[in-house]
Every structure is written in C-alpha cells, then in structure tokens.
Amino acid sequence: SQQGEEDPQALSIQEGENATMNCSYKTSINNLQWYRQNSGRGLVHLILIRSNEREKHSGRLRVTLDTSKKSSSLLITASRAADTASYFCAIIYTGANSKLTFGKGITLSVRP
Amino acid sequence: DAGITQSPRHKVTETGTPVTLRCHQTENHRYMYWYRQDPGHGLRLIHYSYGVKDTDKGEVSDGYSVSRSKTEDFLLTLESATSSQTSVYFCAISGVGQDYSPLHFGNGTRLTVT
Secondary structure, three states: OOOOEEEOOEEEEEOOOOEEEEEEOOOOEEEEEEEEEOOOOOEEEEEEEEOOOOEEEEOOEEEEEEOOOOEEEEEEOOOOHHHOEEEEEEEEEOOOOOOOEEOOOEEEEEEO | OOOEEEEOOEEEEOOOOOEEEEEEEOOOOOEEEEEEEEOOOEEEEEEEEEEOOEEEEOOOOOOEEEEEEEOOEEEEEEOOOOHHHOEEEEEEEEOOOOOOOOOEEOOOEEEEEO
C-alpha cells in the first residue's frame, strides 16, 4: 500500500492554540489533498495542493508541500472546539490511472 | 453534502445474504466511487465509475460488484456478505478525474454482517 503516513495519530490541544499535522509519502505525487471527517459523517475536502505548489491557504488552514522531503503539513491556526474531527491526508501518485490513496487519519481534539 | 444520498444509512444482515447499497447524486458528476472505512486502514477504494456503464476495480474489489445504469445512481452489491465486509461504506463523486478535482462524499452506510 502507498498510504501516506500521518503524524501524530492523535493530537489534543486547547482552544486558541495552533494544530500542526503532518503527512509523509514515499514516491512522486501528482497532488496531495487534506480532508476532515466529523464523527458519523462523510469526509469533507479542505485543500488540494499540486506537486508544483509549495503552500496554499484557506481561511485558518495552511498547507505546505515539500517534495524534496516528500512531506506535507496542515496547520490550523487559532483552533476552535468545532475543529475537533479526524483529518486525512490523501495522495494521487504519478502514473497512469493512479487513484486517490487515503492515510489512516489523525484525530484532533480541541478542548474548550 | 454536495447532493449525495446514500441508502440505507444503516443495515444489519446475515452472512451469505446479498446486499445492495445505493448512492444517488444530483450533481450530474461523471465520476463516482465506493470506499470502505475500517479502523486502522483509513479509506480504501472498492470500485469506481467514470461514466454510465463504465466501471473499474479499486484496491479491495473482491466480493463486490457495481453497476451504473444512470448518471445519478451507483450501486454497490455484496453478492454473499461475509463478516469481513462489516464496515462503513462511503460513496464519493467528482466532476473530473481525481488528478484535478477533490471528492465530495456522502454520509456513509454502516453495514454489519452477523
């Protein structure tokens, strides 16, 4: 399996703090995506970053991609209790007919 | 939820029985996917469709079949359910291929095979 490796597996922070989550992978990629999943719900897309991009922002979210280190980070600034969820890194590797491969997820808990 | 409805939301069935899960979309998207989510495995692709009557296998397709007779509906069938198929099943859609476009997910079907 070529799942991305997410780190840490679980993270607990206080409201207002920043949360940083990491994803590492092994071979060259086409793009990397981050998704959020609230309990009992489907996944929601957060950000897609392509292999030729280094950083993308969306509101309080910042995603970086370092292809030389084969890693990506998702930063959530000024976290809120509503950010409590599981976060998944998903990767499209280069190559014909490559499909999105999801990691096992990171559980983020934001304490009020 | 991007106009995706999965039915049923919950199902309990016995080993050996056939089961069909339905995904209905109102977005007129070309691509539809079935994933299963299990603890310790993340999401794994079962089958996908790139158009009406056009389907292909994913990573964990054994024991599953799919059909897509209309743009809006994608059916997942477990021909003879086994306990290892107890899982949460998610349908997802995208307008263009995954190289260019993120996925939009339904809220899942929790299937228990006893």
